[in-house]
Amino acid sequence: MDTTEISNLSLTFLIVFVIIPVSLSYWFSLGLSKSIVWSSFRGVVQLFLIGYVLTFLFSIPDWQGIALWVTVMVLVATINASKRGGNIPKVRMVVFLIIAIIEVSVLALWLGFGYITFTADKVIPISGMVIGNSMIAIGLALERLQSQFKEERGRILAALSLGATPKQSSLMIVRKSLKAAMIPNIDGLKTIGLVQLPGMMTGLILGGVSPLDAVKYQIVISLSIFVSVAICAMLVTMVLYKTFFNDKMQLKVIDK
């Protein structure tokens, strides 16, 4: 690959780009200067750290690097996504299992079809994309599920009073939660490449890969992510809607 190296010196000139929004913020008294500086700084440091971590992971035996980092990613994603689940019982356990199962299945498919080899520099970035997107979808699904159970309490009671089972009575809000979880990916797929080139494709093209080869990778990735997101959202809502009911088909009281 004929990659253009970015020198450290040229990188520091990026500070100029940060100064512009900071000055604008001062000028219009937006009160954003501090967060612009802080998030830029944090982003840069975080990425450099990840760079070093990845360098290290790629230097140790592949299976060790993969096992270590995939575990870290699954755990971080679990903690992050479960936060949106508030006080749903067993939410962490369920989310962990779902993300882990999806990650292992997607990996098995990719390796099985020979899209990638079992090397850290391939498995880790791809796992990151699958896990990251699943995390966001699960978070959205959980958030919507919780708020819907609160907002739609009356209609669920009405459905139960008409003889519906918990499953039947929550069908409407399970659907809404699934939709909320999948809409970002559905919209993303519809306009893919037209508005914004996906990050990975941009990276590959900048790195010297031909656009068509980059496209093939992108198709495999986008579809894998889409399927993972759909399955994650379905599993998490189908498993967790039950926790809002007791075994007498009654809606539990939500304290707070």
Added chain:
Amino acid sequence: METNSILRCENGSTRILKQLCFSIPENRITTIIGPSGAGKSSLIMLLNRLENLDNGTIYYKGNNINDYPVTELRREIGMVFQSAYLFDGTVEDNLKYGPSLQNKWDSKNADKLLDLVDLPSSYKLRAVTTLSGGEQQRVALARTLANKPNVLLLDEATSALDVNTTKIIEQLLERIQQEDDITMVMVTHNLAQSMRIGDFSLYLQEGKLIESGVTKELLDNPSTKELKNFLNIKKA
């Protein structure tokens, strides 16, 4: 008035309700009155098991209600709430909800049900969002009647409506009660309403059943100081 009781509660208690003993006469309208927060909604939801007793027993037609399959009990003991809580879609989508759960819906039923609540059959295809508050509550009533319940529970079902609409719905309820031999249990904070359509009444305060009896006697001649106070406050 001699009647059988269709629902009976013995020593029932929950976190909110204490020592409940009462019976609901069959084919009559029983009203439950009392200050807000007294536990009226909690009590009525015990009857179709939307909530559970911690202690004691409720009998429906002589059998412990826990011995019925929950969904079957809820079909026999229907409920209408203060809000209509209609589902998204058309009026017919709502009417067929209960029967469809058992694959028992016949689209001819829609006309009958709408007729029962005095709505024209052209309303079938209306989106529920286009209906007025009173119309929505009638659709909610028809939706519950679609299950052909023996008992109808009403929790402040008219309190969100204006005076005229309330009276129209009351007449509707009385007619349905008489024509179809339905037992009604009606929570209301409206004493005049209780007087107009109640046969029997229960007075509830702070989770306790204070007094009960034939509505007119109870409201004209309360025997407890609690109910006397409540009636005085309401009059003032």
